[in-house]
Every structure is written in structure tokens, then in C-alpha cells.
Amino acid sequence: MMILGVNAYHANAAAAIVVDGQLVAAVEEERLNRVKYAAGLPARAIQFCLDQAGAKLTEVDHIAIPRDPRARMGAKLRYSMRMPSFAIDRIRVMRRFAGIREDIAAAFEIGPAEIRAQFHRIEHHHAHLASAFFVSPFDRAAVLSADGLGDFASFMCAVGEGPEMRTLGEVAFPHSLGIYYTALTQYLGFWKFGDEYKVMGLAAYGQPTYLEEFRHIVRASPPFSFRLGLEYFSYQINGPDMTWRDASRTPVIGRLFSPYLEKRLGPARQPDEPLDQRHYDLAASMQAALEEVLVACWNGLARRSGQTALCLAGGVAFNCVANGKIFDSTPFEQVYVQPAAGDAGLSVGAAFAVHHAAGGAREFSMDHAYWGPRFSPSAIQAVVDRTLSSGEADISELAETALVESTARHIADGKIVGWFQGAAEWGPRALGNRSILADPRRPEMKDTLNRRIKHREAFRPFAPSIIEEAADEFFERAHPSPFMTFAFPVRPEKRSAIPAPTHVDGTARLQTVSRSANPLYWKLLRSVGDLTGVPAVLNTSFNDNEPIVCTPEEALDCFRRTRMDVLVMGSFLLERRSAAAAPEESDGRLANRAN
Numbered sequence: 001m002m003i004l005g006v007n008a009y010h011a012n013a014a015a016a017i018v019v020d021g022q023l024v025a026a027v028e029e030e031r032l033n034r035v036k037y038a039a040g041l042p043a044r045a046i047q048f049c050l051d052q053a054g055a056k057l058t059e060v061d062h063i064a065i066p067r068d069p070r071a072r073m074g075a076k077l078r079y080s081m082r083m084p085s086f087a088i089d090r091i092r093v094m095r096r097f098a099g100i101r102e103d104i105a106a107a108f109e110i111g112p113a114e115i116r117a118q119f120h121r122i123e124h125h126h127a128h129l130a131s132a133f134f135v136s137p138f139d140r141a142a143v144l145s146a147d148g149l150g151d152f153a154s155f156m157c158a159v160g161e162g163p164e165m166r167t168l169g170e171v172a173f174p175h176s177l178g179i180y181y182t183a184l185t186q187y188l189g190f191w192k193f194g195d196e197y198k199v200m201g202l203a204a205y206g207q208p209t210y211l212e213e214f215r216h217i218v219r220a221s222p223p224f225s226f227r228l229g230l231e232y233f234s235y236q237i238n239g240p241d242m243t244w245r246d247a248s249r250t251p252v253i254g255r256l257f258s259p260y261l262e263k264r265l266g267p268a269r270q271p272d273e274p275l276d277q278r279h280y281d282l283a284a285s286m287q288a289a290l291e292e293v294l295v296a297c298w299n300g301l302a303r304r305s306g307q308t309a310l311c312l313a314g315g316v317a318f319n320c321v322a323n324g325k326i327f328d329s330t331p332f333e334q335v336y337v338q339p340a341a342g343d344a345g346l347s348v349g350a351a352f353a354v355h356h357a358a359g360g361a362r363e364f365s366m367d368h369a370y371w372g373p374r375f376s377p378s379a380i381q382a383v384v385d386r387t388l389s390s391g392e393a394d395i396s397e398l399a400e401t402a403l404v405e406s407t408a409r410h411i412a413d414g415k416i417v418g419w420f421q422g423a424a425e426w427g428p429r430a431l432g433n434r435s436i437l438a439d440p441r442r443p444e445m446k447d448t449l450n451r452r453i454k455h456r457e458a459f460r461p462f463a464p465s466i467i468e469e470a471a472d473e474f475f476e477r478a479h480p481s482p483f484m485t486f487a488f489p490v491r492p493e494k495r496s497a498i499p500a501p502t503h504v505d506g507t508a509r510l511q512t513v514s515r516s517a518n519p520l521y522w523k524l525l526r527s528v529g530d531l532t533g534v535p536a537v538l539n540t541s542f543n544d545n546e547p548i549v550c551t552p553e554e555a556l557d558c559f560r561r562t563r564m565d566v567l568v569m570g571s572f573l574l575e576r577r578s579a580a581a582a583p584e585e586s587d588g589r590l591a592n593r594a595n
């Protein structure tokens with residue numbers, strides 16, 4: 001049985017394909033059309049998934065859509081009476097989803113009747129829950145989804161057992177932890193879609209001195225719910241202003257906070273205004289209030305479900321700082337967060353929801369993130385030969401052991417290395433197949449990377465990858481974090497050993513690398529450890545203000561226009577000749593990229 005999951009007409013458009021209960025492929029449209037957080041119909045992603053399954057669209061048995069416009073219809077109707085523009089928007093959404101068969105058929109240049117697949121609509125949060133639990137290693141677990149908004153709800157919790165889940169509670173519009181975080185992110189001057197993680201990084205510089213006020217903005221409601229102080233927000237009065245129908249541009253979200261928020265907390269920061277201690281303290285207070293609510297919900301869910309394993313999904317599950325506190329604050333002992341915990345992951349969740357609804361068994365767990373496009377050695381060589389002019393770089397082709405040892409030597413020598421291997425990662429994190437790597441022991445490496453390649457705000461931390469066997473030696477908690485979804489404290493005596501990816505509060509958003517999940521990357525980290533005594537690297541995504549590179553052409557292009565020293569693609573090692581180095585970035589460019 002072949003099931004195609006499609007997250008369409010929503011940010012993080014993506015597709016996934018499940019064949020006989022096994023995930024075969026999954027990719028976000030942004031990696032293929034190069035539009036960050038692309039919405040619209042993910043036609044390229046669908047094509048990729050079909051290619052990986054060796055199938056034509058006409059051979060697919062089921063198409064799972066993680067959206068049910070008919071969900072919570074009563075609540076939507078009540079809201080529509082007060083907000084006619086919302087009603088018009090809902091009608092547009094319903095029409096759009098009603099026409100998805102025609103849209104897919106048109107994209108593949110076939111008639112709608114030629115698609116013999118049965119279409120299924122899976123409610124947004126059920127798809128989130130399914131995206132976490134059904135691919136987790138747990139037979140039984142508590143499951144929680146928290147995001148901005150989907151199908152008029154923002155939060156749902158459940159208990160899962162085998163191929164089934166039982167919903168325990170939900171929170172509907174207008175209350176939303178995701179919107180809370182996005183609204184305060186805007187208030188702090190960060191308006192781009194997806195900027196929330198910047199404010200999470202900013203919070204480490206401050207103290208939660210505004211926590212009392214924030215407890216009026218968001219508060220827990222036992223046993224596992226919460227409420228917003230709606231007077232601090234405007235979206236529920238003016239209608240959510242979110243633009244994500246167009247696949248050709250990054251979504252935009254309009255202002256979510258009210259004048260009352262500024263009255264209580266002071267004027268909002270302008271995007272070009274310098275950050276100061278007040279902003280740091282506001283960010284710390286916002287994060288602390290979120291954590292208070294999450295801890296209360298997690299504990300309530302633990303009591304009600306009686307489980308010691310927890311699965312998380314929805315955009316809030318990317319709050320690795322909060323996730324890192326689960327173990328000390330709740331009875332949960334094991335936590336699983338799928339690499340694409342946000343809306344891209346809905347495609348996987350919807351597909352598995354259909355698989356299990358049809359009686360399929362639990363026979364799959366996602367223990368690695370490498371479900372995207374991969375390229376053969378000959379394809380990589382052809383790109384290198386075609387693209388690189390002679391004299392730009394010294395090129396060598398190496399067997400695996402020599403490749404790993406040579407790359408490790410470059411990292412230990414302080415070089416910045418582009419590392420392009422195997423299949424692209426599923427989800428927003430580079431996890432050792434489309435990564436830029438550097439020596440974590442060098443305190444100056446963060447600034448060097450920002451100056452030469454990444455051009456990010458100076459306050460944002462970088463992350464380490466470490467072999468799982470050494471995690472306990474360097475971190476105060478050794479719980480697996482294969483998808484960089486937990487921040488744990490670095491042991492105080494080890495902070496000087498990995499200063500570059502250690503954040504100002506002494507934590508790091510680590511990736512633990514197992515030999516089974518990524519043998520080549522594991523060998524590289526071990527080889528770095530053999531040279532330096534630290535089996536870890538600083539790992540940042542292979543890109544420069546763009547979606548993470550997907551193809552060899554994009555990797556080579558990024559290598560050529562930035563000041564990366566070395567590019568390792570497949571078995572090829574390209575070392576930039578010093579005369580061919582790209583010019584120094586000017587400070588002006590850095591300033592322009594600050595927001």
C-alpha cells in the first residue's frame with residue numbers, strides 16, 4: 001500500500017511517502033524550489049517522493065492531507081459571525097482544499113480522474129501527534145502537539161498505544177502558545193517568518209525580571225491546558241493576518257500583539273534598534289513563562305496518561321531550551337521529537353495516520369533524518385568538473401578512511417569545512433549531511449564563521465555534534481538528541497573544551513551522533529577526537545541566508561561565494577587556493593543582515 005502525505009497551502013509545504021508501513025522519502029518544498037518556508041502545493045517534493053518509491057502518481061493508493069477544513073466548524077461559525085473577513089477566508093481555504101485533486105493533477109499534467117488514490121483529510125493536530133508517536137521508538141507514550149494554529153486549534157494531547165492514539169484534551173483558537181511566542185518575537189523586533197528561535201537564543205542573555213507581567217500574558221490551566229491574556233493580543237480581534245498561499249515567496253505574518261502589550265511592557269523594539277538589557281530580560285521572561293506553562297502541561301499529561309515516555313510535535317517542540325528541562329521537571333524519562341516537528345512533519349504524520357487507520361502495524365521508527373535527495377559520485381564529479389574553473393581549488397578524490405582523516409585534520413587546523421554527503425536531512429537542522437563544520441575548541445570560531453560565511457546576528461549560538469559515546473563526558477545529561485531538539489548544560493569543566501558552540505548560559509543545542517544513524521559522520525567526529533581529544537565539531541547548516549543546500553551545484557555555489565576553506569562532497573575534497581579566496585565581507589553587509 002502506497003500512501004503519499006502532502007502538507008500543502010501552508011508554510012513548510014512538504015511531501016512524504018510511506019510504502020507498506022515504511023517511510024521511503026520525505027522532503028520540504030523549500031529545499032527544491034529554494035524559497036524559505038515555501039507554502040503552496042509542493043509539486044517538486046511530491047515528484048521526489050514518487051521517484052524514490054519508483055512509482056507514478058497514478059499508482060498511489062492513498063493521498064493524506066493534514067488539514068480538515070470541517071474541523072471545529074461550530075467554533076469557526078461563531079467566530080465568523082463577529083468577523084466576516086474570517087468567514088470569507090475560511091471559504092477560500094475550503095475551496096482550495098476541495099480542489100487539491102485538480103491542483104495535483106494539473107501540476108503533473110494528467111486528468112483528475114487519472115489519480116485513483118483515495119483522498120483523506122487528517123485534522124492538523126492529529127497529524128502532528130501522528131508525526132511524533134507513530135514514528136517514535138515507543139509502543140506507549142504520552143503525546144503532545146503545540147503550535148501557532150492549525151484547523152482552529154493550537155494544542156492537543158493524547159496517549160498512544162501501538163497503532164492507536166486517544167485524545168485527552170485540546171486548546172482551540174484564540175489561545176495559542178505558538179502565537180504567544182510569535183507575537184512577543186515581533187514585539188522584540190523580529191518580524192521574519194521563523195524568527196522565533198532567534199529570541200530563544202536571545203533569552204539566555206537576560207533575567208526573567210518581567211515574569212510576573214508575563215504570567216498575565218500566558219498562564220497554565222490545570223490539568224494540561226493554558227490561557228492567554230487576550231488583551232495583550234490583537235489577532236483575535238482583527239483576524240489572523242497570515243499570507244502563505246503563494247509557493248513563490250516566504251510566508252508573512254501580520255502584527256499579532258495589541259497596544260495594551262506596549263502599554264504594559266513599554267514600546268516595541270524597532271527592527272533596526274540596538275538590543276539592550278531590557279530586550280534580553282523581556283526575552284528571558286517570555287521564555288520562562290512559556291516553560292512554566294509547558295512544565296505544568298507536561299506534568300498534568302504525565303499524571304493523566306501514566307506514561308514515562310513523551311513524544312512532542314508542532315512548532316513549539318523546536319524550543320530545545322524548554323525541551324532540555326523536561327527531565328528535571330517532570331516524570332518523563334524518554335522524549336522523542338521528530339526532526340521535522342513543525343508543519344513539514346504533518347506530511348509524515350498524515351501518511352502514518354492513514355496507514356494505521358487502515359489496520360497497518362507499527363513497524364517503523366525514524367531513527368535518522370536522512371530522507372531527502374542524494375547524489376551519485378558521478379553526478380558530484382560532473383558538477384565539480386563543469387563548475388569549477390582551474391586554479392580555484394585543489395581537488396582530490398579519496399577513499400573513505402583518507403577522506404575522513406584529511407577532513408578531520410582540516411577541522412583540527414581551524415579550517416571551515418563544507419560537508420556534503422548522502423541524503424539531505426528532513427527538518428530544519430543540518431545533521432551531518434549538509435553541514436558546515438569547524439573546530440569547537442576555538443573560542444573565536446563563532447565570530448569567524450559569522451564574518452566569513454553565515455552573516456548571522458552575533459548573539460545567536462552555534463551547535464555542536466558529538467559522538468553519542470562521549471555525550472555524558474561533556475554534557476550534564478546523556479539523553480539522545482539525534483535531531484538537535486534538546487539544549488543541555490555543558491559540564492562546567494568542559495566548557496573551555498567546546499567554547500565555540502557553548503551558549504552564554506553554559507548550554508548547547510547538541511546533536512548526539514550514533515554510529516548506526518550516520519556511520520560516516522560518526523567516523524569523522526571520532527577522527528577529530530583522535531586528533532584533538534574532543535570527538536565533536538561545531539555544526540551549522542550548509543547555507544548562507546537561503547534554504548539549506550540540497551544539490552552539489554548549490555553546495556559548490558555556496559563554497560565559491562563564501563569564504564569556506566574546504567568543501568568535501570562525496571569522495572571529493574576541494575581545498576580553496578588562497579589566491580582564489582573570496583574578498584572579506586564588509587561590516588556594512590554584516591549590519592544589513594542583522595535582522
Ligand SMILES: [Fe+2]
Nearest residue numbers: 147150314343
Ligand atoms: Fe502546526
